[in-house]
Amino acid sequence: MYKKKSLPKIITLVAAVAMGVNSTYAQDDDDDSIRELVSRLDLESYKAVIKGLAQFGDRRQGTERNRRAVDWIEEQLQAAGCTNTERIHYVFDPEPRPPRQRSSQSDEIVDLTTSTGGKVGRNGSGPGGSSIYGYRAQTGVNRDLMAQPDERIRELNREEPVNGPRTEVYCTKIGTTRPDEMYILGAHMDGHGVNEAVNDDASGTALVMELARIFNSPDVDTEVSIRFALWNNEETGLNGSYAYVEQRKDLQGIENPPGSGKYPEPRWLGMIQHDMMLWDHGAPRADGTVSRDQRPEADVNIEFQSNSDLAEESMLLAFMFKASADKYNTDYPATVGPHMTNTDSTPFMNEVPSISLRENERGMHTGAGWNPTWHTPLDVWTTFTDEDFRLGLNAAQTTLSAIAELAGTKIK
Numbered sequence: 001m002y003k004k005k006s007l008p009k010i011i012t013l014v015a016a017v018a019m020g021v022n023s024t025y026a027q028d029d030d031d032d033s034i035r036e037l038v039s040r041l042d043l044e045s046y047k048a049v050i051k052g053l054a055q056f057g058d059r060r061q062g063t064e065r066n067r068r069a070v071d072w073i074e075e076q077l078q079a080a081g082c083t084n085t086e087r088i089h090y091v092f093d094p095e096p097r098p099p100r101q102r103s104s105q106s107d108e109i110v111d112l113t114t115s116t117g118g119k120v121g122r123n124g125s126g127p128g129g130s131s132i133y134g135y136r137a138q139t140g141v142n143r144d145l146m147a148q149p150d151e152r153i154r155e156l157n158r159e160e161p162v163n164g165p166r167t168e169v170y171c172t173k174i175g176t177t178r179p180d181e182m183y184i185l186g187a188h189m190d191g192h193g194v195n196e197a198v199n200d201d202a203s204g205t206a207l208v209m210e211l212a213r214i215f216n217s218p219d220v221d222t223e224v225s226i227r228f229a230l231w232n233n234e235e236t237g238l239n240g241s242y243a244y245v246e247q248r249k250d251l252q253g254i255e256n257p258p259g260s261g262k263y264p265e266p267r268w269l270g271m272i273q274h275d276m277m278l279w280d281h282g283a284p285r286a287d288g289t290v291s292r293d294q295r296p297e298a299d300v301n302i303e304f305q306s307n308s309d310l311a312e313e314s315m316l317l318a319f320m321f322k323a324s325a326d327k328y329n330t331d332y333p334a335t336v337g338p339h340m341t342n343t344d345s346t347p348f349m350n351e352v353p354s355i356s357l358r359e360n361e362r363g364m365h366t367g368a369g370w371n372p373t374w375h376t377p378l379d380v381w382t383t384f385t386d387e388d389f390r391l392g393l394n395a396a397q398t399t400l401s402a403i404a405e406l407a408g409t410k411i412k
């Protein structure tokens with residue numbers, strides 16, 4: 001159901017950014033400040049964080065490797081200057097599901113040069129006559145340990161998950177003049193597929209951790225608060241981000257203790273999710289295989305959800321991000337689409353303007369088999385080249401510059 005909301009602030013910002021002039025918050029030197037912040041992003045530093053996450057294998061929820069990864073992320077955030085880390089606690093204890101029929105694909109060692117199972121459709125063959133065009137290769141989760149050809153990675157991922165208590169970590173840059181309002185930047189730290197979960201989603205997790213580092217540099221001030229959240233249990237149904245919304249939605253904007261100037265849950269201004277940032281190699285070919293190379297038209301896909309209560313506000317936020325990408329991305333452009341889905345921004349989308357940044361459109365491209373590393377043994381460090389990592393870095397440039405603008409950022 002469509003609801004009309006008033007949008008003066010964000011319209012001003014979008015219009016200002018789209019026209020290339022300074023925003024409401026901007027001073028003359030703002031562009032220079034943002035450019036300086038963007039220059040603090042670095043490919044090798046971004047890759048190093050991804051590699052750090054890869055040491056915990058697929059970080060599958062409910063395992064020791066997942067718990068150790070949460071601890072490691074918290075240590076890294078603190079070392080980077082985002083010292084006020086906190087944890088969300090929740091229990092993941094779903095009803096057991098009836099055993100599923102195994103697809104023939106899940107038994108195979110997947111290789112880019114082999115067909116992805118022989119089921120390649122074409123033109124409108126998507127479910128329900130969806131907007132999937134071109135060839136469509138099969139996708140599916142691989143949980144077969146022996147499908148991972150690398151013995152070291154196989155050993156990392158041997159433990160099976162057990163239901164029970166879970167945690168996830170976040171930290172916050174506190175705003176100087178509006179500490180009671182914030183943007184939330186998120187990515188999920190859990191993965192699966194007997195791999196190193198490099199693309200899905202160390203690539204987004206490292207992006208958020210790098211932004212936490214840059215925004216928490218001693219010489220950086222923001223007027224508005226920014227929260228850096230690394231969700232757990234995304235892969236089981238967004239359970240970590242749902243737990244956050246459930247536990248904290250009603251605490252927004254409350255000063256606690258009264259008179260302290262402290263706001264444990266600043267009022268939400270926007271939620272920006274990062275999930276799968278590296279791989280834009282184009283559509284599958286007629287035989288279901290996908291190119292090993294980043295396609296020349298590779299881009300950052302910014303999506304909002306046209307069916308959400310806040311579709312209009314979210315769309316404006318998405319276009320504001322695109323304008324920022326046009327200005328600050330060094331290698332790849334950004335595009336906007338209306339089908340944000342299947343990631344941790346969904347629990348937020350009826351509460352606050354919400355968007356996701358990805359390598360591809362989740363519904364159309366990923367669903368049509370554009371990414372053979374998705375939830376398969378191929379999502380490992382050695383699969384990706386610097387061209388891939390650079391796409392993730394460009395998404396980081398987009399979010400860093402857009403949020404620096406929206407949060408009113410100054411270098412002291």
Ligand SMILES: [Zn+2]
Binds near residue numbers: 188200201234275276
């Ligand atoms: Zn993901």
